[in-house]
Every structure is written in C-alpha cells, then in structure tokens.
Amino acid sequence: EIVLTQSPGTLSLSPRERASLSCRASQSVSANFLAWYQQKPGQAPRLLIYGASDRATGIPDRFSGSGSGTDFTLTISRLEPEDFAVYYCQQYGLSPWTFGQGTKVEIK
Amino acid sequence: QVQLQESGPGLVKPSETLSLTCTVSGGSIGGYYWSWIRQPPGRGLEWIGWIGYIHDSEKTENSPSLKNRVTTSLDTSKNQFSLKLRSVTAADTAVYYCARGQSFFDYWGQGIVVAVAS
Numbered sequence: 467e468i469v470l471t472q473s474p475g476t477l478s479l480s481p482r483e484r485a486s487l488s489c490r491a492s493q494s495v496s497a498n499f500l501a502w503y504q505q506k507p508g509q510a511p512r513l514l515i516y517g518a519s520d521r522a523t524g525i526p527d528r529f530s531g532s533g534s535g536t537d538f539t540l541t542i543s544r545l546e547p548e549d550f551a552v553y554y555c556q557q558y559g560l561s562p563w564t565f566g567q568g569t570k571v572e573i574k
Numbered sequence: 575q576v577q578l579q580e581s582g583p584g585l586v587k588p589s590e591t592l593s594l595t596c597t598v599s600g601g602s603i604g605g606y607y608w609s610w611i612r613q614p615p616g617r618g619l620e621w622i623g624w625i626g627y628i629h630d631s632e633k634t635e636n637s638p639s640l641k642n643r644v645t646t647s648l649d650t651s652k653n654q655f656s657l658k659l660r661s662v663t664a665a666d667t668a669v670y671y672c673a674r675g676q677s678f679f680d681y682w683g684q685g686i687v688v689a690v691a692s
Binding site: 467499501503509510511512513516522523554556558561562563564565566567568 | 618619620621635637638639671673677678679680682683684685
C-alpha cells in the first residue's frame with residue numbers, strides 16, 4: 467500500500483501568515499489522485515482539495531493544492547482564525563486508499 | 575443538502591460483531607458510492623471500504639487489512655447503508671464515519687464513537 471508522510475507534524479503560525487503543508491508518497495500517486503481534508507476537534511473531516519489541485523465546492527480560494535508524482539503541497543495563502551486545525555492528505559490512486567498522519571496548524 | 579447520520583451501539587464486547595447504519599437524507603443513495611472510514615482515539619484516518627448501487631448492480635470493495643471481517647450492504651428502500659465488523663478487539667475502538675464517495679469523500683456524517691470493551 468502507499469504510505470503518505472506529512473510534514474511538519476505541527477506548524478506554528480500567526481493569522482495572516484502563509485502555510486505550506488507537505489505530503490510525500492512512498493510511490494507515485496497515479497493520475498494525481500490525491501485529496502486534502504481539514505479536521506477540527508470533535509468534527510468530521512472536510513474535503514478541501516481533490517485531484518491534487520481542484521478545490522471542493524465552497525472552499526475559499528486561499529486554499530490551493532499542487533504537486534504530482536510523490537510530492538504534494540497544500541498551501542493556505544493567508545491564515546484565517548478558522549483555519550487552525552489538523553490537515554490530512556489521502557491518496558486514491560491505488561487501493562487501499564490511505565491517509566497521511568496529519569499536520570496540525572496551531573496558533574503561534 | 576446531503577446529510578449523513580451514523581447509528582448503532584456505542585459499546586461492543588470483544589469477539590462480537592460491530593453493526594452500524596448510515597442514513598442518508600437530502601438525496602438518493604442510488605447512483606453514488608458510499609464509504610466507511612474510522613479514526614482511533616488521537617490518531618489518523620483509516621479507510622474501511624466503499625459500496626455503491628450503480629446501473630442496477632451492487633459493487634463493493636473493502637480494505638485488505640479488514641477484508642475478512644467486514645461486510646457492507648445497501649438498502650435503497652430506506653436510503654441507508656450498513657457496516658458489520660466481526661470479531662472485534664480493542665484495536666477496533668474508534669470514531670466511525672460514513673461518507674459519500676468511492677475515492678475521495680465530499681459529505682461526511684458526524685461520526686459515532688464505538689468502544690470495544692467487556
């Protein structure tokens with residue numbers, strides 16, 4: 467199965483700063499079938515990005531995804547207070563679908 | 575707006591079967607794929623499996639790590655889908671989510687906490 471490694475484990479930033487989250491796959495993710503989710507405490511994950519770079523419905527344009535092959539990035543251009551959360555990447559190019567271990571974005 | 579709601583017991587004894595149902599409202603279950611995902615306490619997400627009723631045919635796939643213990647089913651008349659996980663252990667303690675999608679997941683239930691303990 468494809469192992470996804472997210473880094474850093476925790477990102478300490480201030481509101482209005484830019485966040486870059488990395489997701490590295492143990493083998494190439496076919497057709498860039500990679501998604502990103504945001505999860506806040508006590509809530510279900512929320513789909514942000516699919517197909518590595520396509521924003522899901524209703525997601526603000528400060529969220530963007532990029533990358534291909536084995537290296538993917540989620541960028542939040544300017545952090546809003548509601549963006550402090552845990553972010554997961556997920557690949558769906560090769561079954562079984564797998565998730566990264568998550569990156570926590572916390573207020574500095 | 576599609577909404578999903580998990581239901582089932584919050585406590586299951588070791589070696590017994592965990593049974594959960596997801597009720598879908600705001601849209602038909604037919605023509606879409608539906609999934610189960612779980613999250614052990616303080617940990618990340620694990621995909622369990624997907625099921626769909628597409629072109630008058632039921633299709634399903636489950637994670638190999640759970641494959642022999644998992645059964646999923648659909649009831650289009652009730653707009654529900656279900657999960658059964660047999661021979662549970664403490665390692666199956668988790669928040670269980672149902673979600674819409676075969677590959678990535680755009681609508682999620684709120685999750686249900688299931689503890690495995692005697």
